[in-house]
Amino acid sequence: MGLFDRFKAGLQKTHSKLAHEIKRLLTRSPKLDAATLDDLEVALLGADLGSGMTAQIVGAVKRAYETQGSGGLDVFAIAQREVAQGLATAPAGLRPAASGLTVVSIVGVNGTGKTTTAAKLAHLVAQRGQRSLLAACDTFRAAAIEQLQLWGQRLQVEVVSGAYGADAAAVAHDAVSAAQARQADYLFVDTAGRLHTKHNLMQELQKVHRVMARQLPGAPHEVLLVLDASTGMNALNQAREFHKAVTLTGLVVTKLDGTSKGGMVVAIQKELGLPVKFVGLGEQPEDLQPFDAQQFAAALFEE
Numbered sequence: 458m459g460l461f462d463r464f465k466a467g468l469q470k471t472h473s474k475l476a477h478e479i480k481r482l483l484t485r486s487p488k489l490d491a492a493t494l495d496d497l498e499v500a501l502l503g504a505d506l507g508s509g510m511t512a513q514i515v516g517a518v519k520r521a522y523e524t525q526g527s528g529g530l531d532v533f534a535i536a537q538r539e540v541a542q543g544l545a546t547a548p549a550g551l552r553p554a555a556s557g558l559t560v561v562s563i564v565g566v567n568g569t570g571k572t573t574t575a576a577k578l579a580h581l582v583a584q585r586g587q588r589s590l591l592a593a594c595d596t597f598r599a600a601a602i603e604q605l606q607l608w609g610q611r612l613q614v615e616v617v618s619g620a621y622g623a624d625a626a627a628v629a630h631d632a633v634s635a636a637q638a639r640q641a642d643y644l645f646v647d648t649a650g651r652l653h654t655k656h657n658l659m660q661e662l663q664k665v666h667r668v669m670a671r672q673l674p675g676a677p678h679e680v681l682l683v684l685d686a687s688t689g690m691n692a693l694n695q696a697r698e699f700h701k702a703v704t705l706t707g708l709v710v711t712k713l714d715g716t717s718k719g720g721m722v723v724a725i726q727k728e729l730g731l732p733v734k735f736v737g738l739g740e741q742p743e744d745l746q747p748f749d750a751q752q753f754a755a756a757l758f759e760e
Contacts, residue, residue, distance in 0.1 A: 463746055464756035467738035471719030472757055475504050479532055489522040489530070497532070504717065504757075505689045506540075507724025514539045537758040540723055544750035549734050551578070551643070552679060552706065558636050560644045560669055560676035564662060564703065565683035566695055567650030570711040570737060572601060574683050575647040576608035577745035578735070582643050583612065589643035592632030593618035594625040594665060597649045605647055612742065615639070625649060625661065626668040633672040646677065659702040666703055681734060683709045684725070689718035696725050709745075711737035719757065 465472070478500035486493050494515055501511040514536045522530055553559045563575045572595065579589045591614055595601035602618045609616035617632040629646055636644040648665060651658035669676040682705050684692040692710075699705060710722050713736050722733050733748040 460746060460749060461752045461755065463738050463744070464736075464749070464752050467714040467736070468719045468753070468756040470715070470717040471504055471713075474717045475500065475720075475757065476533075476760070478503070479536075483532060487527050489518070489527060494519060501536075501720070504720035505724055506720035507690070507693070507727055509727040510540065510543055510720075510723045513543065533758045533760050537754045540757060541751050541754035544723060544726055544733065544748075544753060549732070549748040551582070551734070553642075554675060554678045558633070558641060558644060558673060558676075559678045560633060560636075560646065560673060561679040561681060562646045562648060562666060562669075562677035562703075563681055563683060563709075564648050564699060564705075565650060566652055567598070569650070569683040569685040571595075571650060571683045572604050572608070572647050574681075574709050574711060574735075574737065574745065575645040576605065576612060576614070577737075577742050578645050579608075579614045579643070580612050580742040581745060583614070587642040588639070589614055589645060590632060590636045590639065590641045591616045592629055592644060592646040594628050594632070594646050595649040596621055596623045596625050596628065601647070601649070626665045629665045630668050630672055633669050633676065637673065659698075662703055679706045679734075680704065681707050681709050682731075683711060684721075686710050686713045686719055686721060687716040689716075689721050690724065692721050693725050693728060696729055696731065700729060700731065705731055707732045707734035709733075709735045709737065714738050714744075722753070 482493055482496050498511055498515050517535050517539050518532055563571045565571050579591055582589050591605055591609055593602045593605045606616050617635050619628040680703055682699050708731050713719050735745050736748050738744045
């Protein structure tokens with residue numbers, strides 16, 4: 458299955474809901490009056506595209522209608538173009554360190570799929586012939602270390618871990634040392650899930666990052682926030698708070714295949730200017746894919 462087909466399958470629920478609503482509006486009224494534009498706005502907001510992108514799309518549709526009438530008006534094509542242009546701000550994929558080891562910290566609230574994402578990223582770089590290690594820095598959640606170790610065995614990737622309740626920063630320190638000693642290309646650090654509202658847990662995450670930076674200047678080179686697509690616009694609040702606590706370099710959006718709220722990808726990038734680097738479109742290791750703005754927009758709106 459090609460990347461576009463993966464996107465299309467993953468965004469099926471979001472696409473179906475949007476397409477149904479937009480078609481209903483356009484067949485109801487050939488004239489694009491104020492009421493129809495209002496309803497279009499509601500439909501776009503309902504897919505969690507956010508107020509900024511929604512206003513941009515509605516404005517573009519209105520301008521097109523005023524210049525060419527309803528004859529050649531293609532709302533889907535206009536929406537697709539606006540979303541593709543809005544999302545194409547930064548290259549997807551991992552940004553490597555200038556030389557040597559690249560450390561990637563995986564952060565987010567509980568239950569978003571951080572551990573699985575860390576493992577899938579290790580699989581992704583292995584496909585490119587690069588070596589990685591995994592660091593089990595979630596020393597709180599029951600079975601978190603075992604879960605990462607199982608992924609490590611499955612993917613044949615070494616996992617650095619400590620005991621439950623151990624200092625996460627100490628584990629991170631050991632993991633950086635181990636990755637350097639083994640001349641790995643990447644270290645993926647699975648941090649504990651933490652609510653973005655818990656100040657003490659955010660301070661602990663800052664400590665983990667400080668310790669890694671002392672061990673390897675510049676680390677972590679990437680700080681990726683993992684967001685569950687099904688939480689919709691609540692993900693925007695998470696992104697805002699994590700970005701304040703630890704400067705994020707990008708987003709990983711998981712569980713896109715099970716939600717009708719796929720537009721939240723657009724809303725977060727529009728508001729915070731954070732690039733979406735990867736999207737999760739299923740359970741298998743290869744279902745984590747580098748983000749592609751054109752194909753994402755096409756999967757959302759293409760008829």
